[in-house]
Structure formats: C-alpha cells, structure tokens
Amino acid sequence: MTDRFLKTLTGASLVMGTVAAAYYAREGLTLSHYDAKAHLVVARRILDSLTPEYSQIGAVWLPLPHILNLLPVQIDAFYRTGAAGVAIWALSNRAGPEAALGPRGVLHMDIGFPPDVAPVTGRQGGVSISPDGHALNQRGS
Secondary structure (H helix, E strand, O other): OOHHHHHHHHHHHHHHHHHHHHHHHHHOOOOOOHHHHHHHHHHHHOOOOOOOOHHHHOOOOOOHHHHHOOOHHHOHHHHHHOHHHHHHHHHHOOOOHHHHHOOOOOOOOOOOOOOOOEEOOOOOOEEEEOOOOOOEEEEOO
C-alpha cells in the first residue's frame, strides 16, 4: 500500500467516524447501549461515590477505558451526553488504518496454542492442557 492511499484511507475513516458520532449524538443514541452508560458510571464512581477509591473500577472490564475517562466524566455535561466516551474513542482512533496495519501495511495476528500445549481432541473446538498441567486453553468451534 502506498503512503498516499493510507493517508486517504485514514482521512476517510476520520470523516466517516465524525459523521457517525454527530448523527448518533443528534439522534440521542450515544448512550443507547447499556454498556456505554455502564462504562461511564464505572469511570465516574472512582472519584464520585460514597466510597471513592481505585477498587471502584471493578473486575468485569479491563480498566484502561475507565482510567482514560476518569477526569472527563467528572464534567456533568460530558457524562450525561456520553461525550466523554466519544472523545476517548475519537482520540484513540485518530491514527486510523496506518496504525492498525503497521509499517508494512499488513495486519498479522498469531492465534494458536501456547508453547508446549497440544490439543486434547482433533475436533474444531476443544480443551488443551500443557504437559506440566499448569496451563489450560479452551478453543471454541
């Protein structure tokens, strides 16, 4: 892929993302999914609750989105409209396809069994156990 193509693709993704965010905001759908509101609630309660502390982050989701939204959600307008989450999304996606594809323009994911782990069954899904019995891997079909 050429540098010009990646920049064009990045620009197009930014424009499309901005249009989509504006549309959802205008229609009042920014917080229409329950998890969207729940992520903002988790981020806000770290500092704004009866017992404000780090343990308010919880254990269901990874903590990074809540830490990034920690300060923006303290502004009531950002919290109630979902603008805090949209801003974090926009900043994290501003690099676009260039960042995702890497220097060679190739996205590579290595998905497989950990070292020294062999599948228990030959089916499409199954469980595998390491030889020492300390690692377990489950693969769905």
